[in-house]
Amino acid sequence: MIKKVTICGIDTSTLPKLTHDEATKLLQQIKQGDDFARNKFVLCNMRLVLSIVQRYSNKTNNIDDLFQVGCLGLLKAVDNFNTDYNLRFSTYAVPMIIGEIRRFLREGNSLHVSRSVRDMAFLALQTRERLEYDSDKQATMDDIAKELGQPVEVVKNALDAISEPVSLFEPVFCDDSDSMLVMDQIDDKKNTDERWLENISLCQAIKTLGEREKQILHKRYYEGKTQMEISAEVGISQAQVSRLEKNAMTQMREMMTTV
Structure with missing residues (x-):
């Protein structure tokens, strides 16, 4: 990860960080209409935008444009976030930032x-x-x-x-204490806050899986490999791959129905 990046005239290494308590307090102030708190919270979360923009930097010649688009997603997340969700802000914001960036890249590509x-x-x-x-x-x-x-x-x-490969379990953001996987989905009117929460439940369910199950799901749905190909790579039978995959899916479904 790049430690110091100057983007849109901003030296990102100088951006402040918030503790959990500080972030919670600012979010409460934002909810009450405090513009100063909103501006400070946005500034402190620009590192989050940068971490996502770096994943797409090879798809455009203007990284500044990509950063600005990502910041639009951040602003939308700040304005729509509900503290009653009892979620980390980054968990809610990342899909919105990614959505803005992908929309920008799609619309900017004449061959999309x-x-x-x-x-x-x-x-x-x-x-x-x-x-x-x-x-x-x-x-x-x-x-x-x-x-x-x-x-x-x-x-x-x-x-x-x-x-490019479509991932149901693609890692999209990591910070000092947490990582997040987001399930790609059809961009339609069903993408309400309720749908975001369903996807967040999926992320939490994936975290409960063992490393072997995560590995198989990653190869199956991110790399697009068949069970036979995974069998050869991992060194177990196709039947074992099938069983592990099915057990993992069952475990996630059960987890998502109980959260």
């Missing part, structure tokens, strides 16, 4: 994938996960297309159009 194709790809990925969980075997393209009621070529072309 259309909304309908992107949504079809996400639906196909979600359908594959559900079919494989239910049947305990690898879903084929025909299986996915049949379940979606779409021609195989439509589904295949949608998946091929995704320019």
Whole structure:
């Protein structure tokens, strides 16, 4: 991680940090309409924006633009955060910052994938996960297309159009005491605060898994590998990979229904 970065004229190494108590106090003041507290809180959280921007720095020639867009996401998070959620602010803010950055990158790319194709790809990925969980075997393209009621070529072309791996368990932010995984999702009207909280519950559920289960889920849904490929890499049978994956998914579902 870069320790000193000058971006948008700001030396980020000089940005102040907040303790948990200080952050809580400022959030309470912001809720009461204190603009000074809001400005201070935003300034102290610009490191959070920087940590996310660095992940996308190879996708644009203007890192300053990316930082400013990320700060817009930070401002939205500050203005919409509800202290009654009983969550870390960073847990709530990261998805909003990422959303603004990804929207900016999509709109700035003349060759970007259309909304309908992107949504079809996400639906196909979600359908594959559900079919494989239910049947305990690898879903084929025909299986996915049949379940979606779409021609195989439509589904295949949608998946091929995704320019980078889609992660359900991608690490997006780490600080001194915590790390966070965010489940990618279709960008639609269902992305309410309730949906964000559901995804946060998923993040917490993932943290309860053992290292082997996390490794398998990462390879399966981030790297897009088959159970047979994972079996060869990890050194266990395909049946064991399938069982571990299914157990991990079951454990997460149970955890999410109890939180």
